[in-house]
Amino acid sequence: MTGLRLAEKVAVITGGASGIGLATARRFLDEGAKVLIGDYNEASIDTALQALAAGDDVAALRVDVAQESDVARLMQTAVDRWGRLDIAFNNAGITGALGPIMEIEADHWDASFAVMARGVFLGTKHAARIMAPQGGGAIVNTASIAGLAGGVIPTVYSATKAAVVSLTRNAANELAQYRIRVNAVCPGIIFTPLMHSGREDEALATARQVQPWPDAGTPEHVASAVLYLASDEAAFVTGEAHVVDGGYLANGLLRVHPLPGGKANPDYAGMHYGLTGQPREIRRLPRSTEAAQ
Numbered sequence: 001m002t003g004l005r006l007a008e009k010v011a012v013i014t015g016g017a018s019g020i021g022l023a024t025a026r027r028f029l030d031e032g033a034k035v036l037i038g039d040y041n042e043a044s045i046d047t048a049l050q051a052l053a054a055g056d057d058v059a060a061l062r063v064d065v066a067q068e069s070d071v072a073r074l075m076q077t078a079v080d081r082w083g084r085l086d087i088a089f090n091n092a093g094i095t096g097a098l099g100p101i102m103e104i105e106a107d108h109w110d111a112s113f114a115v116m117a118r119g120v121f122l123g124t125k126h127a128a129r130i131m132a133p134q135g136g137g138a139i140v141n142t143a144s145i146a147g148l149a150g151g152v153i154p155t156v157y158s159a160t161k162a163a164v165v166s167l168t169r170n171a172a173n174e175l176a177q178y179r180i181r182v183n184a185v186c187p188g189i190i191f192t193p194l195m196h197s198g199r200e201d202e203a204l205a206t207a208r209q210v211q212p213w214p215d216a217g218t219p220e221h222v223a224s225a226v227l228y229l230a231s232d233e234a235a236f237v238t239g240e241a242h243v244v245d246g247g248y249l250a251n252g253l254l255r256v257h258p259l260p261g262g263k264a265n266p267d268y269a270g271m272h273y274g275l276t277g278q279p280r281e282i283r284r285l286p287r288s289t290e291a292a293q
């Protein structure tokens with residue numbers, strides 16, 4: 001197994017059945033890791049396991065990262081199956097609450113934070129509980145450039161990602177004594193099903209309005225950064241919020257995010273549960289004449 005960057009490492013990936021998580025699972029497997037995927041959507045899990053075709057090196061559990069017992073069981077399952085836990089990639093996410101602040105339901109705020117902030121906290125907590133007595137490990141959390149600056153909306157989504165960046169920095173401080181590194185990856189516009197909703201051409205045209213780099217960001221671009229942060233190549237890197245955005249942030253976020261869910265003055269409000277399979281709850285606002293997305 002020499003030459004492989006994750007030889008003999010055991011990794012858990014939440015939201016690993018789609019998009020960035022799935023690309024990272026593939027990359028980790030290629031680099032010699034054993035991978036346990038945790039995802040909400042059972043149909044996506046089945047499709048992902050077939051696509052990965054990695055035999056006994058990959059497994060999956062249906063979990064809700066907002067539920068503490070699910071997350072604890074996920075981390076423990078990796079140990080039960082492969083004897084240790086070296087890497088936790090806390091990546092599950094949804095679009096979450098949509099709409100102008102005056103229209104956002106408090107329950108939708110809570111549901112968004114439950115997946116993207118509480119879920120990352122629980123993943124960090126239960127991974128660290130295993131990694132500390134084991135002698136160390138690497139935790140990578142998926143934030144977003146939306147968590148690093150204003151102007152990338154939906155508003156609630158951005159707030160959850162800012163929480164992830166803050167949690168990552170504090171956890172890195174606290175867990176260094178156990179040789180557990182904690183970093184965040186902050187993708188820009190990445191072409192996944194969650195982002196383009198099937199409208200790839202439209203999404204690329206609008207992405208080019210704010211992103212200097214000419215090519216579309218892909219899940220594989222993010223997976224490469226996660227591989228680095230999770231591997232021993234990043235042995236002295238902790239507390240970092242690593243941007244992978246084709247220069248979007250360097251561009252100064254001069255314009256509001258033009259992609260679905262990112263209207264400056266949305267004429268709809270509600271909740272989008274991403275690719276979990278749960279039906280979205282979007283309502284048109286009274287002043288609107290356009291159809292809700």
Ligand SMILES: NC(=O)c1ccc[n+]([C@@H]2O[C@H](COP(=O)([O-])OP(=O)(O)OC[C@H]3O[C@@H](n4cnc5c(N)ncnc54)[C@H](O)[C@@H]3O)[C@@H](O)[C@H]2O)c1
Nearest residue numbers: 015018019020039040064065092093144187190192194275
């Ligand atoms: N695509 C982008 O442009 C982009 C940009 C910045 C950040 N991100 C973040 O990257 C991460 C992955 O997004 P993606 O674009 O690959 O999306 P995706 O929808 O393709 O994948 C997300 C996966 O998370 C799973 N999931 C959602 N809620 C869950 C829960 N409660 N428990 C377990 N699994 C759950 C979904 O079922 C899905 O399989 C998210 O945290 C997202 O916010 C994405």
